Amino acid sequence: MKKIFLxxxxxxLAFSLMxxxxxxxxxxxxxxxxxxxxxxxxxxxxxSSVLNSKEPKEIKVKGKxxxxxxxxxxxxxxxxxxxxxxxxxxxxxxxxxxxxxxxTIVADGTATLKETSVGMLxxxxxxxxxxxxxxxxxxxxxxxxxxxxxxxxxx
Numbered sequence: 001m002k003k004i005f006l007x008x009x010x011x012x013l014a015f016s017l018m019x020x021x022x023x024x025x026x027x028x029x030x031x032x033x034x035x036x037x038x039x040x041x042x043x044x045x046x047x048s049s050v051l052n053s054k055e056p057k058e059i060k061v062k063g064k065x066x067x068x069x070x071x072x073x074x075x076x077x078x079x080x081x082x083x084x085x086x087x088x089x090x091x092x093x094x095x096x097x098x099x100x101x102x103x104t105i106v107a108d109g110t111a112t113l114k115e116t117s118v119g120m121l122x123x124x125x126x127x128x129x130x131x132x133x134x135x136x137x138x139x140x141x142x143x144x145x146x147x148x149x150x151x152x153x154x155x
Contacts, residue, residue, distance in 0.1 A: 023097060024097050024099065025097065025099055026096065026097050026099045026100035026103050026154050027154060028154055028155060029153075029154065030153075030154045031151060031152065031153050031154075032089075032094050032095070032096050032151065032152045033089065033090070033093060033094040033149060033150055033151035033152055034108070034150045034151035035151060035153075036060065036106060036108035036150075036151040036152070036153050037106070037153065038060075038062065038106050038153065038155065039060075040060055041060040041061060041062040041106045042059060042060065042061055042062065043061075043062055043063065044061050044062065044063025044064075044078050044079060044080045044081075044085065045063070045080060045081040046081070047059075047061055047080055047081075047085070047111070047145060048080065048081065048082055048145070051111050051112075051113065051145060053113070054112060054113050054114075055112070056110045056111070056112045057110065057111050057112070058109070058110055059108075059109070059110075059111050059147070060106055060107070060108045061078065061085075061087075061106070061107050061111065061147060062104065062105070062106045062155070063078040063079055063080065063104065063105070063107075064078065064079045064102070064103070064104050064105075065077070065078055065079075065100050065101050065102060065103050065104075065105055066078065066079045066084055066101070066102075067084070067101060067128055068096060068097075068098050068100050068101045068128075069124075069127045069128065070098055070127060070128060070129045071126075071127040072095055072127070073095035073096045073097060073098060074088065074089055074092055074095055074127075075087060075088045075089065075124065075127070076096060076100060076101075078105070078107065080145070083144070084144070085111075085144055085145040085146070085147065086116070086124075086144055086145070086146045086147070087107050087109075087146075087147045087149050087152075088146065088147070088148055088149065089148075089149055090109060090110075090148045090149060090150050096152060100154065103154050103155070104154075104155045105152050105153060105154055105155060106152070106153040106155060107147055107149045107151075107152050108149065108150055108151045108152070108153075109147045109148045109149040109150045109151070110147065110148045110150075111145055111146070111147040111148075112145070112146055113143065113144075113145055113146075114143070114144065114145075114146045115141050115142070115143050115144075116141060116142045116143075116144055116146070117141050118138055118139065118140065118141055121138045121141070121142055122135050122138050125138060
């Protein structure tokens with residue numbers, strides 16, 4: 001029985017260490033997930049005119065990263081003409097380093113117009129390290145473009 005009680009803290013520590021974003025640089029030319037190129041990428045500022053329905057669309061988007069998940073590196077936000085868009089890593093198959101913030105990237109994946117619930121917005125705010133006051137201020141869902149990325153290229 002003592003062994004089981006000793007094993008529980010060890011497992012909790014192991015899981016907490018695994019839930020860290022990758023460390024290191026996000027240098028020009030680095031790829032995360034599947035390899036992709038800049039060819040045929042749409043500028044994020046033009047994305048809303050290209051994506052005009054709720055139907056998913058395979059697309060490459062080029063833009064500046066304005067926020068990265070600090071908990072695991074499992075999502076990021078890209079600057080667009082109408083605010084920011086969410087980019088999640090498809091099936092959590094890869095993660096990105098926090099150092100990707102401020103970099104210009106190409107994200108290759110499936111984009112859709114979605115409504116993000118208040119609960120998910122608060123969860124993302126926690127992952128981003130926002131204050132309790134900022135999290136509590138989230139009261140309404142947000143309609144936004146969400147891209148499930150298969151691959152990301154740092155430009």
